[in-house]
Amino acid sequence: MADTVLDKIVARADELRELGPDNEAKGSLTDRTAALLREAGTMRMLQPKTHGGMEAHPREFAETVMGIAALDGATGWVSGVVGVHPWEMAFADPKVQEEVWGEDQDTWIASPYAPMGLARPVDGGYLFSGHWQFSSGTDHCRWIFLGGFLADADGERVSPPQSLHLILPRSDYRIVDDSWDVVGLRGTGSKDIVVTDAFVPEHRVIPYNKVVDGTAAREAGLTNPAYRLPFSCAFPLGITSAVIGITEGALAHHVDYQRHRTTVAGTRIKDDPHALYALSEAAAEIAAARAALLDNLSRMYDIVASGREVTFGQRAVGRRTQVQAAWRAVRAMDEIVARSGGNAMRMDNPVQRFWRDAHTGLAHAIHVPGSVFHASALTDLGIEPPQGPMRSMI
Known part of the structure; x- marks a missing residue:
């Protein structure tokens, strides 16, 4: 069962x-x-x-x-x-x-969180407008989280910037149907979203800083440690897990394809020590990427479950681990795809689809290593990173 x-x-x-x-x-x-x-x-x-x-x-x-x-x-x-x-x-x-x-507990909620909209305060809430890309699975969702910046009465972004997460029903936004034509993850339907002067009542708005620092969870009275995880651990989790899972799928299809393959030189793959070495190394690297991501998550969970706060340094290391896990898995996948033979690139061979999907997933902003690795290195040196982009999503 x-x-x-x-x-x-x-x-x-x-x-x-x-x-x-x-x-x-x-x-x-x-x-x-x-x-x-x-x-x-x-x-x-x-x-x-x-x-x-x-x-x-x-x-x-x-x-x-x-x-x-x-x-x-x-x-x-x-x-x-x-x-x-x-x-x-x-x-x-x-x-x-x-x-x-309330009416359907299976209602799905889309995003993106990128602050590409402006929310102007009005009586009882905000007037909200913007244009977002990459709303994955959006055709099957009836509500959406959208990121935006707080604006003043004239519609200009306030300074310093204040980021909000706004929650809208399907009737308040438009899905741009022909906006998802990409090389990988084509099946995600990650289309553009447009909002024009939608009224968002105050109760459908969450300040981003309260999500990041854990205030929102505390104010909601949530006791399950899962909800006390840092946003920078929970939000990337599904994305990086998907990328690692895709590389596991590529590995499985590679193994299945190679099992009975013979090269143009007449060598059976099962008799080729170089191909077998690459296969084992890739399998070990992908398994290590999986283990690193899950271990990182478990450590974060244990910290919050014990009632402690996750420090900025711990969050930075956690993000470094998460980003590196994705890159490690995709690099390992590349080593076996390069040894899969030309027929692996035919559109009827699943290997090429998993390869395209993994690289498209790696291109997500959450996997960009630059500022994450920089911030993590500074915290290792005992130096607090400056405010701004270097602290973003940590």
Whole structure:
């Protein structure tokens, strides 16, 4: 009997795997793919129990995302991105939680959080406008988190900048249908979003700084340690888990393809010591990337579960670990894809799709190492990084 979400995914593995090309051809998850995720309860793993959620351990969530992504990259990516949004919704005003989940606890919430909008204060809330890219899984969502900057009465961004997360129903934003034409993760349907002078009541707004410093969770009275994790640990978790899971999928398809392959020189791969060495090394590196991400998460969880705060230095190291895990897994995947032979690049071979999906996932802003590694090195040296971009998402 299937007990966990991952058990249910495994039971549907063949169908989810076979739906991968259909997702890519459609440019978003098929209705059947979304239905399978709903049946398994994927998006309710981090949802509060007060609204039908499981409040699962974040490690279980990450492992489930990896398992899904190994079957199909786009499905895993949407599971990781959309699946983390109920975690933040748990901090929101109970009124908006009821609006989102009151009639249907399987309602999905999209994003992005990038502050590409301006919110001008008006009576009872804000008038909000903006244009966002990369709203993964958005066709299957009925609400959305959008990032924006606070504006003054004239519509100009206030200084110093104040970032907000605003929650809108599907009726208040427009999905730009032809805005997702990319080389990888095509099946995620990560389309553009446009908002024009939407009224957002005060109860649907969360100050970003309260999410980052944990104030929102404390004010909501949440006691489950999962909700006390730093945003910079919880938010990237689904994205990096998906990338690592995609590389695991690439590895599995590479092994399956190489099992009976013979090179043009007549050498069977199973007799080629160089190919076998590369295969083992890549498998070990991908496994190490998985272990590093999960261990980092478990350490963060244990800190907050003990009632302690995660320091800036610990958060910086955590982000460094998370970013490096993604890069490590993709580099390892590249080593085996380069040894898969020219036929691996044919569109009917899953290897090339996983390869494209992994590199597109690595290009996400959350995986850019520069400022993260810089900030982490400074904290290792005992030097507090300056304010600004270097502290962003740490």
